[in-house]
Amino acid sequence: MSEPMKTLLAPDRNPSLEKYLARGGYASYQELFKKSPKEVVDMVSTSGLRGRGGAGFPTGRKWSFIPEKSQRPKYVVCNADEGEPGTFKDREILEGNPHLLIEGMVACGYAIGSNQGYIYIRGEFYAGYLRCVEAVKEARAKGYLGQSINGKFAFDIIVHRGAGAYICGEETALLDSLEGERGQPRLKPPFPAVEGLFRGPTVVNNVETFASVPLLLINGLDWYKSFGSPNNYGPKLFAISGNVTKPGVYELPMGISFKDFIYKTAGGLPKGRTLKAVIPGGSSTSLLLPKQIDIPLDYDSIAKAGSSLGSAAIIVIDDSNCMVMTAKILTEFYHHESCGKCTPCREGLSWIEQIYHRLESGQGKASDIPLLLDLCDQIVGNTFCPLADGAVPIIHDTIIHFRSEYEAHIAGKCCEQKH
Amino acid sequence: MKSKTVFSEKLRADILQLKAMYPIAQSALIPALHRVQEEKGHLEPNSMLEVAQLLGIPPIEVMKTGTFYTMFHHKPVGKYRVQVCVNLTCSMLGGRHLLSHLEEKLGIKDGETTSDGLFTLIGVQCLGACHEAPVVQINNDYHSLVSEKKLDTLLSSLRSGAKR
Numbered sequence: 001m002s003e004p005m006k007t008l009l010a011p012d013r014n015p016s017l018e019k020y021l022a023r024g025g026y027a028s029y030q031e032l033f034k035k036s037p038k039e040v041v042d043m044v045s046t047s048g049l050r051g052r053g054g055a056g057f058p059t060g061r062k063w064s065f066i067p068e069k070s071q072r073p074k075y076v077v078c079n080a081d082e083g084e085p086g087t088f089k090d091r092e093i094l095e096g097n098p099h100l101l102i103e104g105m106v107a108c109g110y111a112i113g114s115n116q117g118y119i120y121i122r123g124e125f126y127a128g129y130l131r132c133v134e135a136v137k138e139a140r141a142k143g144y145l146g147q148s149i150n151g152k153f154a155f156d157i158i159v160h161r162g163a164g165a166y167i168c169g170e171e172t173a174l175l176d177s178l179e180g181e182r183g184q185p186r187l188k189p190p191f192p193a194v195e196g197l198f199r200g201p202t203v204v205n206n207v208e209t210f211a212s213v214p215l216l217l218i219n220g221l222d223w224y225k226s227f228g229s230p231n232n233y234g235p236k237l238f239a240i241s242g243n244v245t246k247p248g249v250y251e252l253p254m255g256i257s258f259k260d261f262i263y264k265t266a267g268g269l270p271k272g273r274t275l276k277a278v279i280p281g282g283s284s285t286s287l288l289l290p291k292q293i294d295i296p297l298d299y300d301s302i303a304k305a306g307s308s309l310g311s312a313a314i315i316v317i318d319d320s321n322c323m324v325m326t327a328k329i330l331t332e333f334y335h336h337e338s339c340g341k342c343t344p345c346r347e348g349l350s351w352i353e354q355i356y357h358r359l360e361s362g363q364g365k366a367s368d369i370p371l372l373l374d375l376c377d378q379i380v381g382n383t384f385c386p387l388a389d390g391a392v393p394i395i396h397d398t399i400i401h402f403r404s405e406y407e408a409h410i411a412g413k414c415c416e417q418k419h
Numbered sequence: 420m421k422s423k424t425v426f427s428e429k430l431r432a433d434i435l436q437l438k439a440m441y442p443i444a445q446s447a448l449i450p451a452l453h454r455v456q457e458e459k460g461h462l463e464p465n466s467m468l469e470v471a472q473l474l475g476i477p478p479i480e481v482m483k484t485g486t487f488y489t490m491f492h493h494k495p496v497g498k499y500r501v502q503v504c505v506n507l508t509c510s511m512l513g514g515r516h517l518l519s520h521l522e523e524k525l526g527i528k529d530g531e532t533t534s535d536g537l538f539t540l541i542g543v544q545c546l547g548a549c550h551e552a553p554v555v556q557i558n559n560d561y562h563s564l565v566s567e568k569k570l571d572t573l574l575s576s577l578r579s580g581a582k583r
């Protein structure tokens with residue numbers, strides 16, 4: 001099955017609150033308030049829902065880390081900093097379906113005993129920001145947010161804009177940014193569940209993670225688990241871009257055929273082109289080659305193939321692309337976004353970028369290939385946060401699988417493709 | 420150092436209102452800087468001092484945060500900030516060619532502003548809209564599937580003051 005699904009999560013531009021209600025919006029509150037907070041956490045745990053922000057951490061387990069009693073207020077923080085190249089699914093929810101996000105954040109607040117939520121939205125998403133602000137007002141006016149939701153529970157949300165910094169997607173950098181600081185990752189532990197926003201216990205989840213919870217509450221565990229396989233359940237949003245004829249965001253059951261998704265749902269490659277490689281989960285994930293994509297599209301299958309589902313952002317690369325330039329472009333990105341806190345990332349990425357510029361201008365040396373691999377080696381595992389680790393796969397993989405293109409660049413016979 | 424007031428009553432009131440929304444005043448800093456920039460175009464030292472005063476936080480905190488984020492400008496920028504995505508999907512589909520096209524057409528480099536103060540050209544990282552690549556953001560508005568021709572039309576309509 002590669003036909004897109006149509007649950008509340010499906011991309012839907014233009015849903016006013018009325019339309020959202022007509023589609024069954026806010027129906028999850030009836031189920032939610034029938035349960036105890038602990039029952040809600042247990043249900044999310046049993047559903048197997050995994051975080052949709054990139055790391056795939058089990059959501060129920062994350063919620064269960066929040067202490068029941070706390071001196072300081074607890075917080076629910078939505079990570080809407082979406083900035084991983086290739087990723088554009090959260091924007092669909094923020095601009096098209098913000099009430100679903102609100103509904104999911106209320107469920108989290110109720111489950112962990114928090115009365116205040118924040119949506120941290122990247123500064124560039126101005127339309128999404130305005131839509132979320134409006135949705136919060138609408139929800140307050142109708143009692144879906146505020147002092148007495150269903151006469152049972154108080155919860156409110158502040159929508160907060162960032163100002164341009166990919167690193168603020170890292171959850172602790174995000175919290176610092178929300179406190180008005182530079183967005184630089186914090187030392188862990190303490191983890192946000194213990195000491196997060198304003199030093200209170202905090203859940204940080206991705207937009208789509210929160211938006212998945214109402215589906216689960218409304219339709220129940222059996223329904224949820226009827227999609228996908230153990231450890232990989234649920235409907236999910238997949239973003240596909242690059243060299244396909246129908247790029248976009250699709251809601252699909254977890255576990256459909258990766259190949260069908262590219263060739264059927266997303267319309268396949270432009271005429272006359274052949275597939276060179278696929279980035280399966282956002283720019284930080286390892287390349288998959290054409291022979292590796294005959295697999296189910298889910299967390300475990302992609303991990304088994306040697307990469308990661310990450311943020312489910314698939315970039316399709318065809319034979320019109322130079323892989324050296326592909327790696328160069330992403331290296332420039334990671335270098336630009338390095339927060340500067342630790343040396344291997346700040347200096348290492350700068351050095352790697354210089355090497356790519358050398359290769360681009362035809363000044364590359366044979367020793368550049370082992371040098372790049374060596375620099376990658378020195379970065380992985382030696383940095384303060386995973387940003388720099390994310391820069392490495394595209395460099396490493398393009399050298400391993402497309403070494404001849406590097407050699408051609410060094411021999412001065414590089415492709416015509418200058419970026 | 421005490422700065423003289425450079426803000427309007429309304430701007431001061433808006434910043435104080437932002438401050439009241441959060442448990443700690445500094446959380447209102449980024450929203451406040453957005454608000455100031457919206458009104459004044461860029462962040463001058465005097466503006467940052469006044470934000471510090473209004474929020475009751477040390478000026479150095481405002482400087483530290485204000486200089487970290489790419490969306491904050493510390494020098495005057497054009498009326499229209501033309502932000503061309505140069506990340507992967509957009510580059511695969513012509514984004515960087517759009518940037519060079521504009522450099523040539525406007526006679527400025529990435530990061531510079533035209534002498535009439537109308538356009539600032541900025542190559543930016545992934546705008547989170549890769550399915551609409553190549554993407555150009557002008558001020559707050561996204562433009563998708565942009566071609567050289569579409570861009571030319573867009574700029575001339577901005578130039579002639581006919582807002583979209």
Ligand SMILES: Cc1cc2nc3c(=O)[nH]c(=O)nc-3n(C[C@H](O)[C@H](O)[C@H](O)COP(=O)(O)O)c2cc1C
Nearest residue numbers: 051052053079081082083169170171205206209387
């Ligand atoms: C450099 C970096 C950037 C990240 N960007 C995002 C992002 O834009 N959105 C997001 O939800 N998670 C992002 N993450 C992951 C978050 O740190 C965190 O794992 C996530 O928000 C947790 O939510 P989840 O469990 O619902 O996935 C990023 C991580 C790193 C290291």
Ligand code: SF4
Nearest residue numbers: 339340341342345385
């Ligand atoms: S790895 Fe890079 S982004 Fe992460 S803390 Fe170090 S310098 Fe900052």
Ligand code: FES
Nearest residue numbers: 504509545546549
């Ligand atoms: S690469 Fe340009 S919007 Fe994502």
